[in-house]
Amino acid sequence: MDAFTSRVYLLRHGEIATPGILCGHVDVALSDVGYEQMRLASAKLSRFDAIYSSPLKRCSTHAEFLARQHTINVQYNNALKEFNFGDWDGQDYQQLWQQNGKPHVGDFWQHPWQVKVPNGELMADFYARVEAWWQAFLVSLTESKHTQSLVISHAGVIKQILAIICHMPKQTNTHLNVFHLPYAGLITLDVYIDEQGQAWPKIVF
Structure with a gap:
């Protein structure tokens, strides 16, 4: 096959309508500010061949808007959902920090691989689903x-x-501490596909 480069944009959703909560699988909408953040972020981008999205509406609403603009279908995947925070999901973040139960939310942030969120997702399972989606996505690009x-x-x-x-x-x-991604934050990647179909992603600054 001929080698080629595919550009991939990773876009975080905008500000949510209920700020201050721990927002995982809870399905909250964007605020008016959040919709504007998404509009401004995506206005910088050219035409897409494909749009992939989390099915949660803080992502899907803008994905559908862009799909109509570009006359393409959105490809939804549950693997693109945020981490499932279980009993903590949707709770006020400051109130969670004041609770004395075990495990404490602070324990989780310090040791996410060792501490299980009550009725939530294991970090190992979260990593596995995201990694599986990413590898399948690279194959689809090829x-x-x-x-x-x-x-x-x-x-x-x-x-x-x-x-x-x-x-x-x-x-x-480490990645939780060294990467800061604001609402409607946009990451650009160039994925080089070589003659053997091997994908080589690079972060573009």
């Missing part, structure tokens, strides 16, 4: 030869993808 793709997801998912690209040690929380 087969489809898309030149421009947009992925709309969440901070946790995008940070995990960046950790995979940067070959960070698996069972650490």
Whole structure:
């Protein structure tokens, strides 16, 4: 096959309508500010061959808007959902820090691979689903030869993808501390597909 480069944009959703909560699988909408943030971020981008999105509405609403503009379908995948915070999901973040139960939310942030959120997702399972999606996505780029793709997801998912690209040690929380991704934050990648179909992603600054 002929080598080619595919540009991939990773876009975090905008500000949510209920700020201050721990927002994982809870399905909250964007605020008016959040919609404007998404509009401004995506206005910088050219036409897409494909749009991939988390099905949660803080991502999907803008994904559908862009899909109508570009006359393409959104490809939704549950693997692009944020981490499932279980019993903590949707709770006020400051109140969670004041609770004395075990495990404490602070314990989780310090040791996310060792501490299980009550009725939530294991970090190992979260990593596995994001990694599986990313590897399948790279294969799809090789087969489809898309030149421009947009992925709309969440901070946790995008940070995990960046950790995979940067070959960070698996069972650490380094990526949670060294990557800061604001609302409607946009990451640009160039994925070089060589003659053997091997994908080589690079972060573009």
